[in-house]
Amino acid sequence: xxxxxxxxxxxxxxxxxxxxxxxxxxxxxxxxxxxxxxxxxxxxxxxxxxxxxxxxxxxxxxxxxxxxxxxxxxxxxxxxxxxxxxxxxxxxxxxxxxxxxxxxxxxxxxxxxxxxxxxxxxxxxxxxxxxxxxxxxxxxxxxxxxxxxxxxxxxxxxxxxxxxxxxxxxxx
Numbered sequence: 001x002x003x004x005x006x007x008x009x010x011x012x013x014x015x016x017x018x019x020x021x022x023x024x025x026x027x028x029x030x031x032x033x034x035x036x037x038x039x040x041x042x043x044x045x046x047x048x049x050x051x052x053x054x055x056x057x058x059x060x061x062x063x064x065x066x067x068x069x070x071x072x073x074x075x076x077x078x079x080x081x082x083x084x085x086x087x088x089x090x091x092x093x094x095x096x097x098x099x100x101x102x103x104x105x106x107x108x109x110x111x112x113x114x115x116x117x118x119x120x121x122x123x124x125x126x127x128x129x130x131x132x133x134x135x136x137x138x139x140x141x142x143x144x145x146x147x148x149x150x151x152x153x154x155x156x157x158x159x160x161x162x163x164x165x166x167x168x169x170x171x172x
Contacts, residue, residue: 029053031064035071045071045079052083056090102126139163 006013026033032049035041041049049067053060060067063086070082102125109121124132140156140163152159 026050028057029061029064031068035068041068041071042076044076048080048083052087052090055087056094059090059093099125099127103128135167136160136163139166 003013006015026036032041032046032053036046049060049071052067067083067086070079074082105123106125106128107123110118112118140152140159
């Protein structure tokens, strides 16, 4: 589509690409398209709205009326700032939704094996995973300081077992 528009419209590829992206946004958001067609919005405001809609299509659809009211009521400078702030909020909402989804996917299995050992397997969300890794690193470093060894020759996996054991014993 972009190449065809560039050739048929006698446009450079960048301009044709921008028009295609704008057309896709307008095709998805009826009220924005209507106001754009009626020339109630300047090209600058349409571009600002289109960037926001491309970055956050679901949230844009949900807040389209509010964002269009900003376009009607604010100076261009204030409008740009308001949309930037809205995008930051939309990003944090998405980040929170992603974190919640990770928390829901988290699990920890711990079960004894036939020979009396214990097998542990888990998947943790980012926050809990970072907490666990930090605690294990701290416990491994403390263990090395206590033994006076600058480098433990055992593999990291063996040192993590001792670190997790130490953390659990301290808790109990």
